[in-house]
Amino acid sequence: MNINPLQIEEICGVNPPGIEYINPGNDPNFVFTKDINFEVLPLYDVAGNVINVNSWFECAHYVTGGWSNSLIVEYFEGDKFIFFSALSLSIIYLIYSKWSQKVLT
């Protein structure tokens, strides 16, 4: 994970005095402490999942993990892409086939 202080500041605001972001690692007992002075902020991931963060530290952690404060709709509608591609290719081939048949005869 790459820590980007500018991005964290942009999304989570300036870090409260005495609090620096350090990666908590894989500690299973780690619990984010709620900061009553921090306004609850919703964050989104690329899949559209949402999470509410309750402290600057928690926010910084999720931002470092790729979450953002704006819902990025990057969902590519692949099924539609496949359908329209296959349909167009079928029509193009049928037209080509008819045309080549005419040329042959």
Added chain:
Amino acid sequence: MVIFLPFWIHDSTDTIEPQRITNEFIGYYQSNTCDISLFEVYAKNIGNKNTVIYNNNYYAGIECFGKVTGLDKVGDRFIVSIGTNTSLSFLIQSFIWLLLIFLITPENNRKVPFKFSIFVLPLLFTFQHIAESRFYERLNIYYTNLGEGLLTNYHLLGTFFIYVLIFIILNDLMTQREGMLVNYIPFTFLFVFTFGGMNINFYLIILSFFGLKNVLKSESNVIFNCTYVIFSFLWITSTTRDQNSFFDTDKLRGFINSSNNKLSLIFWISIFFLLLNGLHYLYKHSKINISKLQNNFLISGSLLFILGTLGSTSSLLNFLNNHIFGQNKRGISNLTSIAGNTWRGFSASAESLGEFYGFVIALFLILFITHKRPITRQQYIMLGFTILGLYRTNNFAVAVSLLLIILIFLVEHYLSIRKIKSIIYILSTSIFFIATYFVINEMNYEYLSTQLLYEASLHSNFFTYTDNYGKSLQIEALFNEERIYYLINILGDNSVSTSIKTLSEIFYQNFNFPVLPNLVALISTVSLLINRSEMWGIFIAKYSPNMAESMFGYGPNQLNGYLYNQKVRLDVPLEKISGLYLPHSSILDILVFFGLIGLFFSAAFIIYTIVSKSTNPAYKYLLIFLAINILKSDSLLYINSLMLFALTFYLVRTKELITYAEN
């Protein structure tokens, strides 16, 4: 372009650069997904001492196609997942393979006008996505079943139109090439043509096309079709079906039913019907060019060995082999053999590959002896690779049967005096029986005749209160006391398979034909001599058909009933307990699919073809060679082996054979 571009395209302006794969960068690859292409990551890791394997991720979206979707470390190997979305793979692979068919020189420029009957096949193949929903929903992110509606179901509509596209192109390509296609059957072992993330094989699509043509042109065999309809009715009404059992298809992907429901059964019944009709159509319209066929066999055999070896040494080539050639199972990833013996290389099965290599060598020798044409240097080299391939598959049965067939062929070809031939055959048969007698005496008849039942008992669900070791001790004690019938038919009662109970009853039958050996004792002895007693024992423990299933089978390509209907406790090491245990004999496969009646007709057809008059009797040796080998292998479960078998029938029966002289 179609092959390489999808794995090369990336955004070169972004800041996400490929990194050397080490422990340190696992997180980097896990958080930067769908940005780094396969070729980028490969180029960055040339010379990397760590073992890097590239795996397919069929579930990824189209935007991730050809790009890294994750990195995991398993043991000391780094597994890089490459997005290969099932729907896009389907479209791309169809293009590659249609282009390959396009490379075959056409016989004519005839174009058959597009007919709406061609929509039947796309509908049927799309129906599979509904019938085998459990298979497809795991492997395609866009999968949506009929519950979501039809007109807005872009997944099913897209699949349907890909099939439409395939069939309208096939309509042109095949019409211009149908007579010559049979000469390219040798390449079916190289181009396996199983679509990535799908349970369908491109050859099934091609043969279904010819199958429908056969039916529509009324060229099909009416008696066969009526019999098949009766069988189909019985499969649908009398066999056990459920919604729960699911077979992930493993190495049989593309030519086996994954589900056990009625809809998927109907799909496979229809496809198998079209497949057989397609083979029939090809037989009637094919012009076999023996010189081309021989060369294609040699090219395919040598390329299989070369590409298998390259795929074993390079993880990138291993990945690309799978994508380009449509392997139903990834090629072996190292040069060492499996369990110290077989090396399957490019193929999913070392047994079927060994049979293919043996077939190529046998055909080459038969043609060389018959036509006495000089062998070119290229043919020598290709034959060398093929022999090396056979050696690496370590298929002892193929080597022995090949030697035997060639010896008999030599005797038949060079000896014209009937008396000398008879003496040689009588002498050989006598030596065989004397040797068998000594082996039986040496190994003890009691042991030989009951070993199969013993193995079947070991894997059955006996003595549930104790572990496998305790179970084996109790079974051994009862076998030593000759209380086999008590164990299987009384203690076993409803907890063991119907087949083990039937075999036990046959073994302890009251009447006895003099001279003729007991059927179970005979099979048991043979199974031991050909090293199949454990595998056939597992088969007997698992195979538990009802009366209709035993007579007519579970239906074509239906393994679920065999695999999951009967509860068993396999007496195998823990790491092997979840392995796939196939019957290990194509005879048993036919028994599972078509029952005793189907097996009888299949055997009768093979025997009839061998004994009846033929214009090309030399090729009967190839048929005998394959028939011997499928006794102890599951080769007929693979579509390429089935097509090889069909080709051998064509060779024996065809009257349209273009020989060397005519070439």
